Amino acid sequence: MSLSQLEKYLRENPVIAPTTPQKRTVILVSGSKGNYLKRHISRIHPEKNIIFESKGGRNSKQAVDLIAANVQNYRRKYGNILLILWTGTCDLTSKVGQNRYGRKIIVDLNTVQVEDIVHQYNKFFEICSSYGDSVKGLILECPYYSISIWNSVQGHPNPSIFDQNNLILHHKINELNQNIKELNSTYGVQAPRFSCDMIKTRKLKKSYPTKTVSYSLLKDGIHPGVTLSQYWIRRIVIAVIFKYCY
Numbered sequence: 001m002s003l004s005q006l007e008k009y010l011r012e013n014p015v016i017a018p019t020t021p022q023k024r025t026v027i028l029v030s031g032s033k034g035n036y037l038k039r040h041i042s043r044i045h046p047e048k049n050i051i052f053e054s055k056g057g058r059n060s061k062q063a064v065d066l067i068a069a070n071v072q073n074y075r076r077k078y079g080n081i082l083l084i085l086w087t088g089t090c091d092l093t094s095k096v097g098q099n100r101y102g103r104k105i106i107v108d109l110n111t112v113q114v115e116d117i118v119h120q121y122n123k124f125f126e127i128c129s130s131y132g133d134s135v136k137g138l139i140l141e142c143p144y145y146s147i148s149i150w151n152s153v154q155g156h157p158n159p160s161i162f163d164q165n166n167l168i169l170h171h172k173i174n175e176l177n178q179n180i181k182e183l184n185s186t187y188g189v190q191a192p193r194f195s196c197d198m199i200k201t202r203k204l205k206k207s208y209p210t211k212t213v214s215y216s217l218l219k220d221g222i223h224p225g226v227t228l229s230q231y232w233i234r235r236i237v238i239a240v241i242f243k244y245c246y
Helices: 003-012 033-038 060-078 114-129 147-153 159-186 226-244
Strands: 025-030 051-054 081-086 093-098 105-109 135-139 199-202 210-213
Touching: 003 226, 025 033, 025 060, 025 226, 033 051, 033 226, 060 081, 060 114, 060 135, 081 114, 081 226, 105 147, 105 159, 114 135, 114 159, 135 159, 135 226, 147 159
Parallel strands: 025 051, 025 081, 081 135
Antiparallel strands: 093 105, 199 210
C-alpha cells in the first residue's frame, strides 16, 4: 500500500468506542516495534487500554519466556486476556557491529532458522491453551524490513553489500508468516496481514502488475513510520480486538 492509501483507510475507518464492555484485556508482547505503535495510541477506547510489553532487541524465545513467567500474574490482575505476540525481527537479524563513530548499530542476517522461531511460537500457544478460554493467544506477522536501508541510516559506508541478504531475508519473512498464518488458524484466530500492507502494486501498460515493498513507510528501514504505526494500531483494533475481546 502507498502512504495515501494508508491515510485513506484511517479516514474511512475511524474507531468508534464500543457500547458493550470489553471481555478481555489485550497485552501485546514484542520487540521495539511495539514501542513505535505505543507512541501513536489514541485516547479512544479500546486503543488506550492496550498493555504494551515491548523491549528493543527482544527475540521470540525471550518474549515467550516473559509470557511464561508472567501469565499467571496477568490473569490475576486482568482476568480474561488476549496475548498478542509480535516478534521475528530480532530472530532473523542481529547486531554485527557499529558504525565508525561507535554509536549506531549495524545489523545483518544470522544463523537462526525459521523452524527455530516456529518452535517458540508453538510453545506460546501451548502456554495459552493450558489456561483454557481465559487466555487467548494470537501472533502478528513479521513485517518486511530492509537490512541495507537500516545500515545506511546508521552510517554504513557501503550499505549495498547487504542487498543480497535483503532478498534472503524477504524469503525468510514469507516463510515465517506462512507458518504464523497456519498456527493462528490451528488455534482459531486470524491476524492482519502486515506484510501485505507493505506491498505496492503498479500496473504498467501492456504488462503484468509489478509488486514492490514500500520500505518508505518505515522510519528507518525496520520500524514503522507514523502513518504505518497508526494504520497497524487501527488494524489490530478492528481485525483483532473487536473480534476476540467483545
